[in-house]
Every structure is written in structure tokens, then in C-alpha cells.
Amino acid sequence: MQMRTIExxxxxxxxxxxxxxxxxxxxxxxxxxxxxxxxxxVVAKFDNIGGLVVRSKVSIAGVIVGTVTDISLDQETFMAExxxxxxxxxxxxxxxxxxxxxxxxxxxxKFIGLSIGAEEDYLKEGDEIYDTQSAIILEELIGxxxxxxx
Amino acid sequence: MISRLRKLGQYxxxxxxxxxxxxxxxxxxxxxxxxxxxxxxxxxxxxxxxVLSVVIIALSGFSIGAVLAxxxxxxxxxxxxxxxxxxxxxxxLVMEIxxxxxxxxxxxxxxxxxxxxxGLMKATEQLSxxxxxxxxxxxxxxxxxxxxxxxxxxxxxxxxxxxGIWGASLVGVNWLGVYEGAFWSAMQEGVDFETHVLKxxxxxxxxxxxxxxxxxxxxxxxxxxxxxxxxxxxxxVVYSSVAVLVLDFFLTLVMFNF
Numbered sequence: 001m002q003m004r005t006i007e008x009x010x011x012x013x014x015x016x017x018x019x020x021x022x023x024x025x026x027x028x029x030x031x032x033x034x035x036x037x038x039x040x041x042v043v044a045k046f047d048n049i050g051g052l053v054v055r056s057k058v059s060i061a062g063v064i065v066g067t068v069t070d071i072s073l074d075q076e077t078f079m080a081e082x083x084x085x086x087x088x089x090x091x092x093x094x095x096x097x098x099x100x101x102x103x104x105x106x107x108x109x110k111f112i113g114l115s116i117g118a119e120e121d122y123l124k125e126g127d128e129i130y131d132t133q134s135a136i137i138l139e140e141l142i143g144x145x146x147x148x149x150x
Numbered sequence: 151m152i153s154r155l156r157k158l159g160q161y162x163x164x165x166x167x168x169x170x171x172x173x174x175x176x177x178x179x180x181x182x183x184x185x186x187x188x189x190x191x192x193x194x195x196x197x198x199x200x201v202l203s204v205v206i207i208a209l210s211g212f213s214i215g216a217v218l219a220x221x222x223x224x225x226x227x228x229x230x231x232x233x234x235x236x237x238x239x240x241x242x243l244v245m246e247i248x249x250x251x252x253x254x255x256x257x258x259x260x261x262x263x264x265x266x267x268x269g270l271m272k273a274t275e276q277l278s279x280x281x282x283x284x285x286x287x288x289x290x291x292x293x294x295x296x297x298x299x300x301x302x303x304x305x306x307x308x309x310x311x312x313x314g315i316w317g318a319s320l321v322g323v324n325w326l327g328v329y330e331g332a333f334w335s336a337m338q339e340g341v342d343f344e345t346h347v348l349k350x351x352x353x354x355x356x357x358x359x360x361x362x363x364x365x366x367x368x369x370x371x372x373x374x375x376x377x378x379x380x381x382x383x384x385x386x387v388v389y390s391s392v393a394v395l396v397l398d399f400f401l402t403l404v405m406f407n408f
Binding site: 003006007009010013014016017020021023024025027028029030 | 190193194196197200201204240244301302304305308309311312315334337338339341342343346347351
């Protein structure tokens with residue numbers, strides 16, 4: 001076969017490989033490049049975070065506005081300290097907002113839902129959300145129910 | 151007793167010497183500076199090993215994707231979870247079946263051909279004549295084949311995955327009636343580029359290296375008779391298939407944090 005034809009075919013082959021990679025990246029894995037989204041950090045302490053993990057979603061009214069970036073144990077109060085990054089274009093979250101750990105669907109993963117308060121003062125970089133609701137643990141619920149019954 | 155021990159020792163030593171010779175061949179061939187004048191040779195080998203394998207890869211990828219969709223649907227529909235079909239098929243294809251099956255096909259389609267070709271060159275003393283006229287067979291024959299396998303294998307594996315997922319979507323969405331939005335969105339939600347797709351690519355690169363290495367060495371080391379070439383070709387397919395499967399286990403163990 002002519003060298004020219006071989007070169008064209010090999011070029012097409014390499015191109016097809018790149019296209020496959022692009023399809024796998026965009027269509028299959030939903031790979032998106034965020035042009036460094038500006039964020040600010042907010043802290044919240046919970047009695048129990050259930051199955052919340054780093055990279056869990058933070059949402060307001062079901063819209064994703066940030067992610068959990070760090071989870072640690074506060075050694076003094078023995079509460080879970082959750083650090084989350086919130087997109088900086090969502091910058092009018094009032095100080096008396098409630099952060100609750102909710103479950104996606106019946107068996108889905110945990111995420112943080114923020115319900116906005118009424119105060120005029122807004123959360124800034126490094127602020128803490130004081131009003132928190134822990135994750136609902138099924139075993140605790142059942143325990144309470146049993147105690148209430150008997 | 152002593153003679154048994156001696157047999158064992160001989161066996162071990164022969165394995166070591168084979169491994170050593172194979173390693174040296176690979177090292178020598180890869181470490182030669184690739185010359186620009188050798189680019190046409192590399193092109194020709196990518197054509198032989200890669201482009202000519204596209205049809206078999208695409209065909210197998212399509213069938214495997216379609217079968218996965220059929221079987222997966224049958225199980226998932228019992229739990230009403232058929233919307234996770236796309237996710238399941240994509241994960242299985244990208245992480246395991248894509249690299250492994252295309253590695254096996256590559257060993258059968260391209261590896262055996264390489265061994266037979268080099269073995270015949272050795273049997274007809276083409277390799278030694280090359281040395282006679284001052285051409286390095288490692289550089290001219292071995293190196294382009296190793297590099298071609300190294301380049302072609304990941305591309306073939308990527309194609310396998312894409313065609314497989316396309317086959318699964320044809321069967322799942324267009325035939326069995328899984329809701330299209332759920333099929334793709336569950337897939338995009340669950341498949342991560344770095345943790346799943348990239349690790350699959352790493353696997354396919356390793357498989358490409360191993361398969362061409364085995365094939366080239368078996369050809370180079372073949373007994374220069376017709377039986378010798380036949381045996382070497384068989385060994386190539388057997389050894390490289392086993393190597394792909396065993397390495398897959400260990401790569402999974404290392405890369406996916408068990």
C-alpha cells in the first residue's frame with residue numbers, strides 16, 4: 001500500500017482515538033471544566049452528620065450552590081465540624097440561615113440543605129452557621145418510637 | 151532427590167534467563183533513540199497493529215455492550231432500577247471490560263501476527279543479514295512494533311468503550327425502552343473522568359506494553375524452524391492473555407484502593 005494512504009489512515013485512527021476520549025469525557029463522565037469558580041468558606045457544627053462525606057452537595061431550594069470540603073471532629077464539644085465552599089455569586093445568605101443534613105431520595109447520599117433566614121446581615125468568608133439540624137438516624141428514630149410506646 | 155532438586159533449579163534458572171533476555175530486548179529496543187527517519191516504520195506498524203484491529207474491536211465492543219444492556223436490564227428491572235442501566239454498563243466497560251477484552255483481542259489479532267512475522271524473519275535469517283549490512287534489527291524491527299502497540303492499544307480500548315456504550319444505549323433506550331434522560335444522566339453522575347476513565351486508560355497502556363513485549367520477544371526468541379514458529383505464536387497468545395488477566399487483577403487492586 002502507498003505510504004501516503006497509510007499515513008492518512010493512521011492519522012484518522014489517532015483522530016478517532018481522540019474523539020473517543022472526548023466522547024468518554026463529555027458524554028459519559030460529564031466532565032466539565034469550571035473556570036475556577038470563586039467560592040467562600042462557611043463552617044457549621046452538627047451533633048451528628050450521618051453519612052455526609054467530603055464532596056457532598058450543599059443546596060438551597062434544591063439548587064446546588066457549593067460542596068463540602070472538610071469534615072473534622074471538634075475535640076472540645078465533640079461535634080462534627082463541616083467546612084463548605086459556597087459559590088461567591090450566592091452571596092446574600094442571611095446569618096440566621098439553618099443548615100440541615102438531608103437525604104437524597106429514600107436511599108441516596110446525604111447533602112446539606114440551607115434554609116434562608118430573615119436577617120439583613122449576610123454570611124461572609126469564615127463565618128459559622130449556628131442553627132443546624134443533624135442527620136436523621138433511622139436507629140435513633142426507632143429507639144425513640146419504641147421508648148414512646150412502652 | 152538430588153536430581154529433582156537439580157531439575158527444579160534448572161527450571162528456575164531457565165525462567166530467570168528468559169525473563170532477563172526479554173527484559174534486555176525490551177530495554178534495548180525502547181532505549182534506542184527513536185530517529186525521525188524511522189517514523190514511516192512506526193506508521194506502518196500502527197497501521198498493521200492498530201488500524202487493522204479496529205473492525206474486530208468495534209464489532210466485539212458493540213456485541214458486548216448490547217449483551218451487557220440485555221442482561222443488566224433483566225436483573226435491574228426486578229428492582230425497578232432500570233434507569234441505572236447506563237451507569238452500570240458504562241462503569242463496567244470503562245474500568246474492566248474495555249481494557250481487558252480489547253487487550254485479549256489485541257493479543258490474538260496483532261500479537262500473534264507480530265510473533266509469526268519476526269519468527270519467520272529469524273528463520274529465514276533476515277535478522278542476521280540485517281546485522282551483517284550494519285542495520286540494527288532492534289531499531290528497525292523491534293522498536294517500531296513495541297511503540298506501535300503502546301500507542302494503538304489505548305486508542306483501541308477507548309473505541310471499544312465508546313462503541314460498547316453506544317450498543318448498550320441502542321439496546322437499552324431504543325429497544326427495551328429505558329428512559330433516555332435517566333440513562334445518560336445517571337451515567338454522567340456516576341462515572342468520574344479521573345477515577346474511572348483515566349484508570350481504564352492506564353490499564354490499557356500497560357496491557358498494550360505487555361502484549362507487544364511478549365509478542366516481540368517470543369518471535370525474537372523462537373526456534374528458527376516451522377514448529378518453533380508455531381509454538382512461539384501459540385505461546386504469545388497464551389502468555390499475553392494470561393498476563394492481561396492477572397495484571398488486570400493487580401492493577402485493580404492497586405489503583406482502586408482496596
